[in-house]
Amino acid sequence: MDLTILYRGPLASCDYDCPYCPFAKRRDSTEQLRADRAALERFTAWAHQQTGDRLSLLFTPWGEGLVRSWYRRTLVELSHAPHIDRVAIQTNLSCRTNWLSDADPDTIALWCTYHPGQTPYQRFLDKTDQLASSGIRFSVGIVGMPEHLEHAQRLRKDLPDHVYLWVNAAEGYTYTDNQADDWTALDPLFPFSRHPHNSAGQACRTGSSVISVDGDGNVRRCHFVRDTLGNLYDNSYRSALTPRACPLAVCDCHIGYVHLETLPLYDVFAGGVLERIPSQLGPVDLAIRT
Secondary structure, three states: OEEEEEEEOOOOOOOOOOOOOOOOOOOOOHHHHHHHHHHHHHHHHHHHHOOOOEEEEEEOOOOOOOOOHHHHHHHHHHHOOOOEEEEEEEEOOOOOOHHHHHOOOOOEEEEEEOOOOOOOHHHHHHHHHHHHHOOOEEEEEEEEOHHHHHHHHHHHHHOOOOOOEEEEEOOOOOOOHHHHHHHHHHOOOHHHHHOOEEOEOOEEOEOOOEEEEEOOOEEEOOOOOOOEEEEOOOOOOHHHOOOEEEOOOEEOOHHHHOOEOOOOHHHHOOOOOOOOOOOOOOOOOOOOOO
């Protein structure tokens, strides 16, 4: 079986203070951190044992995972497992990068977000230079708030040409066509993020070849549908894996709508769905089916 898993454990602490994030500067207690570490180690052990499957893993913690040693160790270990095709994580890139020298660069990848005002620009750019020189696959993105436009334009100028700069539409913000054009000039795929996608009744890979797993092993079709399909560790989820339509009215998050079969994004991101790296950034069919 080819299975993509989005893992989100109990970790919710972050070292940044972004005004658009509800988890800004949140601190986990020592007990909460121990629980997160135990949950991640349990999931890692399970993933190592699934040698009869082909796995692709994306870690999407509410907080920042890579400042924690157990996330760095997990990514390195899993990157060397022959049955794991990709292991990736969403990160603000505030951690050091030298640990990546122990990982398999053909398997590991980073989905990096730049948050203006949270870290010096040059420090962030230097980290991306280190990733590029080390041959690590990564994308870089930014939240498309009006005050971030100049930062994004600077990033696009300074990043290597082969590094994809993605833009997430700011939650609750309505873009004029002129504003959307400015963001699309930086990210040709911004139109997919600009408006929520009408997803009710639409075919989606989640719940079939893509699942979401929490720290207790509860399996859901995605992070946004709360109904459980079973549990990872007792194997009860397997019998529930089947093609199914989306039960929600709209899908407005990339890690959700990228899996909609009504959108061409599996072709656009072929080989880089989890780390949000397009196979090429030439002319793209931006027709968005609703």
